[in-house]
Amino acid sequence: MRLFIPLYQLGIQGRIMVVIALMSVLQIGLVGGVFLAQHAQTIENLTGGRALAIAQAVAQLPDIRDSLLKQDASRVQQLVEPIRQITQAEFIVVGDATGRRLSHPIIERIGGTMVGGDNEAALQQGKSYISKAVGTLGPSIRGKTPVFSSSGNIIGLVSVGYLQTDVDSVVFQHQFLLYGLLAGVILLAMITAVLIATHIKRAILGLEPEEITRLYQEQSATLQSVSEGILALDSNGLITQFNLAAVNTLQLPKEWLTSKLKQPVKTLCKEGDILLAMQQQGKQVKDIALVVNDQPIIVNGQPIPDGGMVFSFRCQDEMSQLAEQLSQVKQYSDTLRVQSHEYSNKLHTLAGLIQLGEHRKALALIKQETSGVQAFMSFLRNAIPDPELAAIVLGHYHRAKELGVTLLIEEDSYLEGLPATLDRMALVTILGNLVNNAFEAALQTTEVNPVIKLGVTDSGNEIIFEVEDNGTGIPDNLSHSIFEKGTSTKSQLGHGIGLYLVKQAVERLKGMITIEAASPTGTRFVVYIPK
Template identity: 40%
Template sequence: MTTLQTKDNMKLLKKPNVKLPLKLKMILLIGLLIIGMFSIMGVFLYYFFSHTLEDQLGERALSVAKSVAHIPELVDAFEHEDPASVIQPIVLPIQEATAAEFIVVGNTNEIRYAHPNPEKIGERMVGEDNAPALTAGQSYVSKALGSLGYSIRGKVPVVSEQGEIIGVVSVGYLIEDVQTVINNYSRELWYALLIMVALGMIGAVFIARYIKGVLFGLEPEEISHLLLQKETILQSTHEGIIAVNQDGLITLINTAAQKLLFKKEFPKKDVIGRAIQEVLPSSSLPEVLKTGKSQFDREVELNDTDTIFVNRVPIFYKNNLIGAVSTFRNKTEIDRLTKELTQVREYADALRAQTHEFSNKLYTILGLIQLEKKEEAVSFIQRENHIQLDWIDFLMEKVPDPMLNAILLGKLNQAMEQRVEMIIDPSSQLTSSLTERKRDILVTVLGNLLQNAIDATKLNDDKNNRLINIFFTDLGEEIIFEIEDSGPGVPEELTDQIFTLGFTTKAGSNRGIGLALTKQALNKIGGNVYLEEGELGGACFVITIPKDGEI
């Protein structure tokens, strides 16, 4: 992800301004959702109840009308001189028993023979909705405005024994009464819905509180901000990072890991969700998931040329193992830094030795002058100057390379400071040109071996026999260095272990690194280091480096 560090993204890295807390936002949103849903449900149920009740009353009115229309006495009354005197007494008890608002019976001319209001008997029926019953003989439910008001009506034709339509029966319920019943039901419905909304709001408060706790009290804007920060840091780091969940499936991989492991970048979706052993069969992350123990500074060879240092750490949440993460870095970079630090240390030691030795000599000269031993002071200065010039002249002639020249001169001064006699064989020479890589490695190797020789020689109880001999030559096809000291040497039973990382015969921690790194560095340029039996009684290390070819 190379576009993260743009101006727009850098603006996003500023802490977001949270206008409304998540808890309040969730309560409002869930509350609005609940209110909206129950409002829609309430409206639907209101119209559903209204329509259902009207249908039921219509069917009821139609059923009563059919029953009335088929009463034989009522049918026979149509042939009476005064039909109303017979029909009205028949209809009124039925109206009271069925709780109908009205039962009206009329002839084919829509003249009333029965009506709740006796004064309206003999008048024409109102509503203009009798035609289907009187002309087509249909039974149906209608809504119309009658003399008593707007009503739901059941219409049924009255048929004589000869099958002729002789009249119509109309049974009705006022819409106003129906609406009163609906309103009574609706009031209870809305009360129930309001209680459900209140319970929903209380639930919304608990849900918001729970989610807020799960998110560690962070707001969504803050989570987005942290996610962008994490992604920026993750992709900008030079260390490779791979994380897996408790099932060993890859959940995270950064760009540095892709370059180190696969030598290329690719869409992360190609590996996210896949098993780590499927992508990296040699990975030890499954072992970390199994044991729950960390692994630090493990050296892993990716191929013949690349080696990485790996740290693997389990991830725990509330004492539960939920995954593991692996971080790794190319060993070449670490080696380069180690070499640079070693060189700096060697130069610092050389300068410190020269400074200390020069300070001692200045005090010697000062003492001779104070004792008025001028001739001795001049002789001492000339002698020391002659020694330094001899060393410099010899090294300038035999070792033209300034880096090697400097390390040898520095160690000569350091040995002199520590009362160790260091002698370079007069027949030594190194005039071959070295590549930068070989020079850096040789400087590091010489610094380690000469320092070891000085330390070993100082262990010699005979202070008059603290000696180091150095010989080097570039005659032939290899550059050869021999460094021999008069120290206690290396026991024969340990000669096979001294080049093992971590093995040491010295006291103290952080030991056993120098010789191992020396051998590894020389192997990279085709060289080697051997331990031989020396003439001074101590250790004798032999270094060989091929002159031709860059490795």
């Protein structure tokens, strides 16, 4: 008779129970083991800290210092023994500069050399520390600290210790309850595993995973093999299944085979309301003519007992289907045709000039297009050597051209002496959001051409950014809250974040930002960042 059955031979209920139980035991065991080990380490650390604190307190006693200088072992023993009893330490040993004991719980060992080999750091380097070593009383956790004379010389050390066996006993007492708690949690996990496995077995009608897989594969093969489109809805009108024929018939992307599952039928086609109405009637539908996604189809429907519906449909006219496909191709062609680059006409002009032999005019056109950009790039390399800040300025230069905004950069702008420790990304956040805000403000006015002025300098001990626009300015009701999150002069969603980020970055860099009214209209932001 076999006592153990291979896991693959168990039913779904048995497998679920075994897997959940094993995972629960493993997880709880790992977490509990780590926690218990950490708990034990914590107790040892607390014990070592306590020993060190007692040793440091004893080392500060003037009588201990005087007795060490006088090598009065009897007096030292009288001083430390009551302290040892009160603190419940296993030993408090006071040694002189050579490591010779002046006190010990066992009086006969006074005068001998301290054992453990862990005194050098205290006697030679003057350090206070916690150590674990084996002494005359056995393995112990010790706190050691030097004793200094009034002149600062090391005249001895104090060693306070607790036996490792006593610490282990305390650890076990603390952990005994935790062991019981972990055992209870494991038992509860196993009971939960039984309940979950029973519920799952009942929910899948007693079928095994292999049987469910076979049924699913059969259903999928059946759906994909039929030439008619199949669309299944649940009681809430959500799509639960449709096949490739349905995708092809309705002219939908193939990705929708998976992406539209569990989505409302309205997202599949605008005629979804009609299909929902048929479903709500709960009656069989026979040869109903519909136009779905501009595609004439014949629809049949069969209700499901739970309130859902399965629809099958086919094209009413193959020629109509072909026409729809041609229409789709034409739409794609038109979309590609309008996506021409802004320089395509100029490239055609250049090609024509070259073919006509007008090389000078072609070069002149090229120089005309590139001279402005080259001059700006040369200025930018000299004025702002820092790559991150230069990149953000260059990006806004090109964006200004696209938006039809004039971006003027002060000729005396210069930004070179940036400390290496200064957060470049914070500077990029400040400059980028201020210019973006200026773009939006300048574009709001239709009375004058939108203009933005940008100035950057690092003279003195501060880095200064100045961004000015000729917009309509900041309304009075927003002047005190312009830097708050969500505050914006625009009503659309997604605004009210830029200036909030600017304020946060400025404060992070310990800087300051001011707002002034520009002349004759607009707003000027000035940021001061200390180097």
